[in-house]
Amino acid sequence: MAKQIQEILIDDLDGGEANETVSFAIDGASYEIDLSVDNAKKLRDALSPFQQAARKSGAAATRRRARGGTRSMSREQSSEIRQWAKAHGLPVSERGRIASTVVEKYQAAH
Structure with a gap:
């Protein structure tokens, strides 16, 4: 996939x-x-x-x-990553860029 x-x-x-x-x-x-x-x-x-x-x-x-032409996240995926990060106790802001470490952890888990 x-x-x-x-x-x-x-x-x-x-x-x-x-x-x-x-x-x-x-x-x-x-x-x-x-x-x-x-x-x-x-x-x-x-x-x-x-x-x-x-x-x-x-x-x-x-x-x-x-x-x-860089990679960018949809608002839906940003929201999903933020929810996942909060549920796993990772610090994430309500808006703005999501730290690459958080995105990498999310990707590794999915």
Whole structure:
């Protein structure tokens, strides 16, 4: 039997579909956030005045992942995995990306 798993990236701000993961750092902490094209532009526009006035420090590893033909999960499968994870005592958020370790454990069990 063939099985296809789709992973859908969810915008961490508004819950819609996200197109990319944006990385940024402030006060020594690095962050990643999954955003739609519009929300990513809003973030970059908001940070632009500070970025232009700032100086670069060190070689930060920047990575921005555009989502295209990658595997994505249906909402139904995401929901199923979340329910399974909760039933098995695994930490899983109500929305957003499901940790790959959780998905791997789910796949191994099914």
